[in-house]
Amino acid sequence: MRLTDDEKAMLDGAEGPAVAAAMDLLVRYGEALDAERLCDTRNVAGTTTQPSPAKARLVAEGGWNRAFSVLSLDSDETLDIPDMKVPTCQLQQGFGPDSVGIAPYPREFVELQTQAEAFAGRRGVNILATCTPYQVGNLPVRGEHCAWMESSAVVYCNSVLGARTNCEGGASTGAASLTGKIPYWGNHCPENRFGTHLVRVEERVTSFLDWGLLGYFTGDLVQEGRPVVTGDLDRPDLVDLKHFGAASASSGGVEMYHIPGVTPEAPSLKEAFGGRRVPEPLVYGAAERRAVYETLNNQGTRTDVDFVLLGCPHASVDQIRAAARALEGRRLHSGTQLWIMAPRALKDVADRSGYTAVIEAAGGRVLVDSCPAMSRSAPPGTRVFATDSAKQAHYLPAILGIEAWFGTLEDCIDAAVTGRWGGELR
Structure with a gap:
């Protein structure tokens, strides 16, 4: 990978051992992806505070510095974790103290998570604790490079907001939060954001239920493709689009879709495909709608x-x-x-x-x-x-x-x- 002078300095330890470990992880990650370089990010969404048996064991061994070092930086050493370098938020996590007696969730996990929130909060992590950070203040702008986890958030970020993120993991988001860097590949690259499949809707989509059915149909067919959806659609709102994206990311692996005239990178069908040939359509009609409904209810x-x-x-x-x-x-x-x-x-x-x-x-x-x-x-x-x-x-x-x-x-x-x-x- 080509590193800038600042990135080389971080890798060499100029900003401390934890940042050096984070940069080492990102370089190894980027090389595995065949990324040529890193890009800047100022928007990270991860799961630092989510409890797990492995995290509990690591905390018992050496505190929260130990857990973060191993799970978020892939380090064998226990490092002193500094403040986050860039804005970072916590996504959804386990149930908290206010759910005790309602949700049957281990009390030791509730306590572990409360400790984790204090550790992360002191280092600048915003504890949003939701899979929809875009609903509560983390709203990246079009073209902004992000490092987000959570499939439903990733597809919303790319498709509806026009920001750019791959579906990251706990280690890559942990490293990004300390460096403000993420490998430049996949959805960060303009050439990888054009449509790959055309979905033509012939059975009118009017409701929240219908957007979920259409999303599930679409993801199942295109898998990790980037569908362009046209046809008989009522104009969707925020709720419809988050249901469509979550459904398509569940039945498939969709991280980005286009709806011409609705989503920001698809003013037209031609632009959704980047001027390339428009493929033959995948048709969604009454029979397909019925089949998806029956699949979800089988x-x-x-x-x-x-x-x-x-x-x-x-x-x-x-x-x-x-x-x-x-x-x-x-x-x-x-x-x-x-x-x-x-x-x-x-x-x-x-x-x-x-x-x-x-x-x-x-x-x-x-x-x-x-x-x-x-x-x-x-x-x-x-x-x-x-x-x-x-x-x-x-x-x-x-x-x-x-x-x-x-x-x-x-x-x-x-x-x-x-x-x-x-x-x-x-």
Whole structure:
């Protein structure tokens, strides 16, 4: 790799051993990727505070410096970790103290995470604790080089915001936070951001459910490609686009998509493909819509629902408000729990707006910082859950060994109130 004089100085230890270890990791990482150089980043989103048995063992050995050195810098030595060099935020993590008694999450992990937040916060990590940092203050500008983890955040960052990031890991984000550098490859390069597949929508996409179905269809077909989506689409909002991206990153590995006239790097179909030949379309019609819906519901056999999960990716204020309105004057079934996952900052807004009170009066909960997939935690005894998230319907049955139903917000709220699944494709 070609390094600048400043980068060579960091590698040689001019800014201390931890920065040198970080730069060494980035050079090895970049060479493995065949990247020619590094690029500057001032926006890192990682998972420094997420608890794990390995992290607990390392903390017991040598404190949080030890854990960060091994897991985030790939160092055998215990290094003194300095302040983050560039703006860095914490993504979603485990359940915190305010979920004790609600989510069955190990108390030792809650304590470990509280310690981790203090360690990271003292070094300049913003504890946003959400998979949707763009909803709560971390909003990179078009063309900005970032170093983000979390597949649903990465696809939103590239596609909707027009910023640039690959799907990074704990080590690369840890190293980037101390150096302000990341390998220049993949989605950082303009030539790698043009469309690879054309998806033509012939069955109108109008709702949150439909954007999830379309995303799941698209990811399954294009895998790690960059789809360009055209056709019979109602104009999407933030919530629709985060559902579409999360679904396409779950069924496939989509890190960027274009919707001509909607997403910033696709003013037109021609520009979405960079002037290259437009490929033959992959058609999404009524039959495809029905097939995707059935795929997402083929893991449900029992109609009794123990658990309803909303807010994946983490809910917006509008989504929390919609759930509150659907629950107004109603009460959850005695055998069913409802969790709505949200960023802590947006739960505060929901609290002040009265939405949380309505949800709690019905028996539901608005929980923060985490989700059942991240924490591997659901209400005790859960056998069947319902969700409006294509991503959770995809992952949670495998993670927790439970059955899943997928449908609209209204279907899910009805299931929470009646204790039974009655959703159907309309």
